[in-house]
Amino acid sequence: MSSSDDMVDDKVKVEQGPNGGAVAGPIDSLFNLARKNSLWYLLFGTACCAIELMQTGGPRTDTDRFGMVFRPTPRQADVLILAGTITYKMASRIRRLYDQMAEPKYVISMGSCANTGGLFQASYSVLKGGDLIVPVDVYLPGCPCRPESLTEGLMLVQQIIEKEPWLKKAWGKVPAPKDPWPEESRECKDDS
Amino acid sequence: MTPEAIKDLLAAKLAADVGWNDELAGDPFATVEADKWHEACRIAKDEPELFFDFLRAQTGTDYPDDGSIEVVVHLFSYKNRHSFVLKTRVDRKKPLVQSVQDLWPAANWYEREIFDLLGVEFSGHPDLRRLVLPEDWVGHPLRKDYKEQDSYQGISTLRPGYARVEAGGKKKKKKKKAKTAEPKPEEPKPEESKPEESKPEEPKPEEPKPEESKPEESKISKPSGDGEDEV
Numbered sequence: 001m002s003s004s005d006d007m008v009d010d011k012v013k014v015e016q017g018p019n020g021g022a023v024a025g026p027i028d029s030l031f032n033l034a035r036k037n038s039l040w041y042l043l044f045g046t047a048c049c050a051i052e053l054m055q056t057g058g059p060r061t062d063t064d065r066f067g068m069v070f071r072p073t074p075r076q077a078d079v080l081i082l083a084g085t086i087t088y089k090m091a092s093r094i095r096r097l098y099d100q101m102a103e104p105k106y107v108i109s110m111g112s113c114a115n116t117g118g119l120f121q122a123s124y125s126v127l128k129g130g131d132l133i134v135p136v137d138v139y140l141p142g143c144p145c146r147p148e149s150l151t152e153g154l155m156l157v158q159q160i161i162e163k164e165p166w167l168k169k170a171w172g173k174v175p176a177p178k179d180p181w182p183e184e185s186r187e188c189k190d191d192s
Numbered sequence: 193m194t195p196e197a198i199k200d201l202l203a204a205k206l207a208a209d210v211g212w213n214d215e216l217a218g219d220p221f222a223t224v225e226a227d228k229w230h231e232a233c234r235i236a237k238d239e240p241e242l243f244f245d246f247l248r249a250q251t252g253t254d255y256p257d258d259g260s261i262e263v264v265v266h267l268f269s270y271k272n273r274h275s276f277v278l279k280t281r282v283d284r285k286k287p288l289v290q291s292v293q294d295l296w297p298a299a300n301w302y303e304r305e306i307f308d309l310l311g312v313e314f315s316g317h318p319d320l321r322r323l324v325l326p327e328d329w330v331g332h333p334l335r336k337d338y339k340e341q342d343s344y345q346g347i348s349t350l351r352p353g354y355a356r357v358e359a360g361g362k363k364k365k366k367k368k369k370a371k372t373a374e375p376k377p378e379e380p381k382p383e384e385s386k387p388e389e390s391k392p393e394e395p396k397p398e399e400p401k402p403e404e405s406k407p408e409e410s411k412i413s414k415p416s417g418d419g420e421d422e423v
């Protein structure tokens with residue numbers, strides 16, 4: 001957790017008047033405040049980390065209290081959680097899910113397999129890390145990582161969001177992240 | 193019936209030599225020539241005293257030293273309560289064997305899997321496609337001499353900074369990054385002060401980050417105790 005000085009929220013000052021409050025601050029912080037508190041993640045898992053992903057949605061860690069709820073479709077999701085071992089057969093499907101998500105979008109690489117291939121990195125069929133196909137924002141170690149860890153990962157995404165110059169980004173003033181697997185280098189058929 | 197009696201009956205009905213091995217650990221097994229494969233399986237299934245109505249498993253094994261690939265069926269009879277293992281060998285360079293899918297429909301996917309991973313062709317199979325690997329896969333990975341491709345669909349099959357592990361783990365080249373397998377995005381800060389730059393390591397900690405989020409610390413993943421010791 002970073003210190004509270006970095007938080008954009010602190011720039012928002014509430015002037016208390018006799019008849020109520022007024023807020024002054026950058027418009028970004030208002031957008032980001034709304035965005036970070038409705039962080040919807042895609043309910044999608046490729047292997048056993050998905051069990052911990054389900055557990056994270058349960059009552060003990062209860063990510064609902066941060067506004068994080070799962071969505072069954074990438075069209076409505078903000079965060080793609082790479083939960084589990086990714087095979088090469090699955091790689092193009094995951095990329096398609098990522099492409100179907102609307103901007104702004106974030107990716108969490110959950111667990112050792114999604115980070116580097118993990119336990120299965122000597123296997124012929126396993127992708128050696130999710131960041132070879134999609135740009136990853138947060139890496140979580142663990143095999144699998146515990147629900148507390150995933151919750152923290154989601155909160156790190158919240159921290160990324162709250163520091164983002166959102167208006168600049170919306171106007172295209174911020175360069176897009178480097179795509180590790182751009183469309184021209186994909187050798188897969190479209191229907192794969 | 194005992195496995196030996198099954199073998200004898202099978203040999204008599206087949207009117208051909210049937211190999212026999214009960215010395216190895218595990219189930220004793222009979223071997224037939226590849227051109228008698230379907231006939232032997234048909235007898236095993238249809239003969240009332242054998243009546244192997246259940247195909248438990250069908251597998252394949254690569255024997256590069258013998259230049260052959262072995263196809264095995266594990267059979268069980270619900271009626272007669274006995275089981276049996278039947279094998280055949282095909283040439284490794286041109287592996288072709290008759291399909292037994294018409295006898296046991298369960299063989300359909302088994303044979304597709306053997307075709308997928310070992311490259312054995314099954315004549316008479318109605319739908320011989322890869323089962324588990326993608327259609328555009330190159331090679332048959334369970335062959336002992338399989339070499340991993342450098343890339344698949346434009347994705348590198350090797351992580352930057354990693355050495356390839358040889359198949360079978362025989363001559364395992366020094367795997368440089370085995371210890372620090374996790375990409376640690378928190379590294380960049382202390383790394384600049386560190387003088388060590390000996391190995392081509394650090395698989396690219398900063399690459400996949402989106403530029404717009406300036407503060408690096410925000411992406412630090414919490415080092416949660418048990419995360420490091422994978423592999």
